[in-house]
Amino acid sequence: MTPEELSAAIAACLQAAVDAGDFAVEMPDEVRVERPKNREHGDWATNIAMQLGKKAGMNPRQFAEILSARLEKIDGVARVEIAGPGFLNITVDAAAAGLLAKSIVEAGTGYGTSDDLAGQRINLEFVSANPTGPIHLGGTRWAALGDSLARILVAQGADVAREYYFNDHGSQIDRFARSLLAKAKGEPAPEDGYGGDYIADIANAVLAQNPDALSAADPQEEFRSRGVELMFTAIKKSLHEFGVDFDVYFHENSLFEDGAVEKLLEELKGSGSLYFNDGAWWLKSTDFGDDKDRVVIKSDGNAAYIAGDIAYFKNKRDRGFDLCIYMLGADHHGYVARLKAAAAAMGDSADRVEVLIGQMVNLVKDGKPMRMSKRAGTVVTMEDLVDAVGVDAARYALTRSHADSNIDIDLDLLVKHSxxxxxxxxxxxxxxxxxxxxxxxxxxxxxxxxxxxxxxxxxxxxxxxxxxxxxxxxxxxxxxxxxxxxxxxxxxxxxxxxxxxxxxxxxxxxxxxxxxxxxxxxxxxxxxxxxxxxxxxxxxxxxxxxx
Structure with a gap:
């Protein structure tokens, strides 16, 4: 007898008691059964009598006595005991318990799956690292967690699209292009640029593709367009080797190129969700739970970063997704309220947005923090972790802790066969x-x-x-x-x-x-x-x- 079968049996007993007039109560959505902490208290326990007793106008223990009398008659239930204020402790007979082994084998890969989320379309965005360098440990953690969450949601019947938001618009891309150009010229990296051996690798790859890149009409643009594509190709390759592939690679720049951001902002102005102050346009995000209103169009006329976020959410909803889950880094706590506010400002439900925040990952080797990566220059990368322990150990170690907790990865431990x-x-x-x-x-x-x-x-x-x-x-x-x-x-x-x-x-x-x-x-x-x-x-x- 599986927990699900026992839960269904308890629900049937509840319905039978209601039909017989033993008590009047609205049937719950589910009846939860759990393992007792003390195995001497039986195989399974439920607090359903405590949940429904008062609603039925009786003492929970009295409710439990009525229910236990019916439960004891179920095939496979050996004993039902009432504990404390109304806990039902249930012991199943050996034959009923043992049948589970056969049912698991017969279910095969289907064991543990359900159709609870059938019909729900979920957009799950994760990693989305800027294409300005290799994936660091934070992104690696999201790759492991995001892909695992997608698999789990699919196992529950959901239609899940794994999506990577390709940040190819903004100042970080300009800094990346300037860094590549400087490296190709043999000059020091810009003060606000990117370092690491990978910059030289990408710059050399651009020159291999176009030996005349330095003499192009716009050398920086040449290095930007080719460099971003080369970097993103490398990121995709790293993710694939890590066992993570995406259904959609969405380009941020497309929201600006096709006018989606500009069109949406005009709609928001017309709806009254934006107001003009100090030369800028602001989103009334405090009306929807944010801690402050957000600038959407800056005083210089350029769209702020949140403008792309709003347009991107609308794009997802227009593609037919019922729920949009964003998996973001530790420094993105402010996005929870603003994304929900953006959804509400567009007349949508804030519940269409979920934001999961991940915390930091530290690598430890020989009892000390791992050195910085030579290739990345400033951070430890996905490749560093995989080279040290392999894909399986890396994915498992990054997935076995709650996302909202800082974790230390002990490299020495993960290579042990113990x-x-x-x-x-x-x-x-x-x-x-x-x-x-x-x-x-x-x-x-x-x-x-x-x-x-x-x-x-x-x-x-x-x-x-x-x-x-x-x-x-x-x-x-x-x-x-x-x-x-x-x-x-x-x-x-x-x-x-x-x-x-x-x-x-x-x-x-x-x-x-x-x-x-x-x-x-x-x-x-x-x-x-x-x-x-x-x-x-x-x-x-x-x-x-x-x-």
């Missing part, structure tokens, strides 16, 4: 399940029989419980935009599996007889293989069969 290394711990569990399957085949153990009641060892009960919780973990990761929940739960599954492996054999000892216990345990072993593979795939991490 249980102290989280990614190794999980991947090794998957590889071990595959080794067990190979050994089982060699011993003549097949999944030709299944008797759920034979999965009655304490470690099997624990393992089945954490496997059963996996779908709800994925659902919560999608709901709260927290991929780290999946990573952490995989570590819980790996731990439960290793304990089961130490206690229960899938193959007979020596020339011992193959029994249905061995065959049934092979089903459970295969179920673990499947869940670990499904979870690692959501994180964009490989599930090796041998290590």
């Amino acid at each position: 249980n102290d290394n989280p990614v190794y711990y999980v991947q090794y569990a998957h590889a071990r399940t595959c080794a067990v399957a190979r050994n089982a085949a060699a011993s003549g153990v097949e999944r030709s029989a299944f008797d759920a009641s034979l999965l009655d060892h304490a470690t099997e009960n624990e393992l089945l419980a954490v496997l059963g919780a996996y779908p709800s973990v994925v659902a919560m990761a999608a709901k709260f935009r927290e991929p780290h929940r999946v990573a952490r739960h995989l570590e819980v599954i790996a731990g439960a599996y290793h304990r089961w492996y130490d206690a229960c054999r899938v193959t007979p000892i020596g020339d011992g007889e193959v029994t249905d216990t061995h065959r049934t345990r092979l089903w459970l072993n295969t179920a673990v293989t499947q869940v670990l593979a499904n979870g690692l795939d959501l994180l964009g991490v490989s599930a090796p069969e041998r290590m």
Whole structure:
């Protein structure tokens, strides 16, 4: 019996009680069941009686007593106990619990997926690093988290478009072009320019494409157009090698070239959402929750950065997206209110916008902060991290912590083949399940029989419980935009599996007889293989069969 099946059974009991006149209450959207902290309190617990008791005009414990009487009659439920003010602690019988192993294997890659978000079109914008240098660690973290979140949302039925906002408009591009031109001329970088070996690499590549670039009618423009394209090509290549590809690469400059920004600003003037003061046009963003009004058209007549943001949001909505999620860096907290304000100013719902803020990443090696990157000049890059630990370890390490927390990445730890290394711990569990399957085949153990009641060892009960919780973990990761929940739960599954492996054999000892216990345990072993593979795939991490 999965948590979802138990939740549905409780909901059915609630409806039956309402129909019988036991109490009158509006049915909840969902009935949540969770693992009790103390396993002596049963396999699952729900506080539904505490949620609905008072609404039904009765004491929650009295409500729980009515509900428990119905729950005890459900096939697969061994015992229901009422605890405290009205908690329902539920114990399922071994056969009901063990059936989960077979259902997981039969579900395959579909286990843990749902259609909860079916019909919802989501635009997920992440990374969006300026094309003026390699992707730094902050962008690398967003690449790992963003791609994992996209996979998780898709697993819940959403239609997700991964989008990269290509910042090819503004002063940073001019500084980049001047830096390339100076390097090509053999001159020092401009005071506000970019350094690092990559500037020389790009400048030389421009000259290789056009040996006459320095004598062009507008050398800076020549280096700008070719240099930006070369840099962006390098960024795309780095992301692809990191396992991250985008459905849309949106060029910021297009909003200005096709007049979208100018047209939208005129619309906002007409709607009264903008006002003129001190020679500039301001958005009445305080009317929509921002801490101050924002300049949209500066006194010199040029559009401020927020003008492009507003036009970009409108473009996304015009493309039919129901929800626009922006994943931004630690210095973008002010964007939360202003983007929501921009949506509201256009007559749209502020709920169409979500902004996720990520925090800093620090690399540690030999107990000390990692040196600056020679190639980038000022920051540690995606390539630096991948070169040090590999793609799998990098992605897992960046995904297993909450996005809104600062993290230290210990490079020495991530290259260790030990249980102290989280990614190794999980991947090794998957590889071990595959080794067990190979050994089982060699011993003549097949999944030709299944008797759920034979999965009655304490470690099997624990393992089945954490496997059963996996779908709800994925659902919560999608709901709260927290991929780290999946990573952490995989570590819980790996731990439960290793304990089961130490206690229960899938193959007979020596020339011992193959029994249905061995065959049934092979089903459970295969179920673990499947869940670990499904979870690692959501994180964009490989599930090796041998290590």
